[in-house]
Amino acid sequence: MNVIEALNARYTCRAFKPIxxxxxxxxxxxxxxxxxxxxxxxxxxxxxxxxxxxxDRLRKSCVDxxxxxxPQAPExxxxxxxxxxxxxxxxxxxxxRIANAGIDPKDMKAIGKYVAQGFGFxxxxxxxxxxxxxxxxxxxxxxxxxVAEGIMISAEQxxxxxxxxxxxxxxxxxxxxxxxxxxxxxxxxxxxxxxxDPDHVENRIRASRRAIEDVVRxxxx
Numbered sequence: 001m002n003v004i005e006a007l008n009a010r011y012t013c014r015a016f017k018p019i020x021x022x023x024x025x026x027x028x029x030x031x032x033x034x035x036x037x038x039x040x041x042x043x044x045x046x047x048x049x050x051x052x053x054x055x056d057r058l059r060k061s062c063v064d065x066x067x068x069x070x071p072q073a074p075e076x077x078x079x080x081x082x083x084x085x086x087x088x089x090x091x092x093x094x095x096x097r098i099a100n101a102g103i104d105p106k107d108m109k110a111i112g113k114y115v116a117q118g119f120g121f122x123x124x125x126x127x128x129x130x131x132x133x134x135x136x137x138x139x140x141x142x143x144x145x146x147v148a149e150g151i152m153i154s155a156e157q158x159x160x161x162x163x164x165x166x167x168x169x170x171x172x173x174x175x176x177x178x179x180x181x182x183x184x185x186x187x188x189x190x191x192x193x194x195x196x197d198p199d200h201v202e203n204r205i206r207a208s209r210r211a212i213e214d215v216v217r218x219x220x221x
Contacts, residue, residue: 033150
């Protein structure tokens with residue numbers, strides 16, 4: 001699989017098989033992503049990986065918090081208002097996912113149960129958390145984004161699937177306590193990783209992309 005094939009194959013996996021991923025495989029993926037560029041080679045990323053019993057405890061505590069209505073508090077904050085075109089795409093993919101799962105859009109109890117799966121990391125056997133020093137500016141987020149992409153594309157190369165989502169980092173106090181993440185590090189995002197279940201209904205859906213002609217503006221004269 002080349003890079004372009006990996007980019008086209010990647011999708012947000014929302015149902016994983018209960019199969020553990022070898023630590024050596026995860027290290028190989030992270031080693032590849034660690035080659036990502038950064039401002040002045042500052043390499044601002046710090047990476048924590050949860051699996052096994054630690055992830056099981058974290059999974060349960062995050063789901064319990066969501067079910068109990070504990071406010072989500074991702075350390076980067078939540079988006080309060082999307083520009084109209086972005087909101088339309090967000091709304092559409094949410095509608096597609098609910099319909100794909102066979103849930104009545106008016107059944108809030110069923111929707112809540114459905115959403116809770118994300119706080120359980122969709123059953124992934126491992127979750128990678130990307131962190132950075134709190135003193136850094138927004139520029140370092142660009143660097144962490146490059147690492148995240150490196151992780152996801154390298155995972156595709158290793159026949160693994162991923163899900164990067166704010167839900168994975170919505171209860172940072174629980175993540176910090178379980179993984180002993182220092183207070184001076186900001187928990188930016190979580191990436192669930194494992195072997196996706198291709199037969200699960202959740203993995204049938206693929207979010208559409210804008211036509212490249214609507215995205216790119218060329219000027220050559």
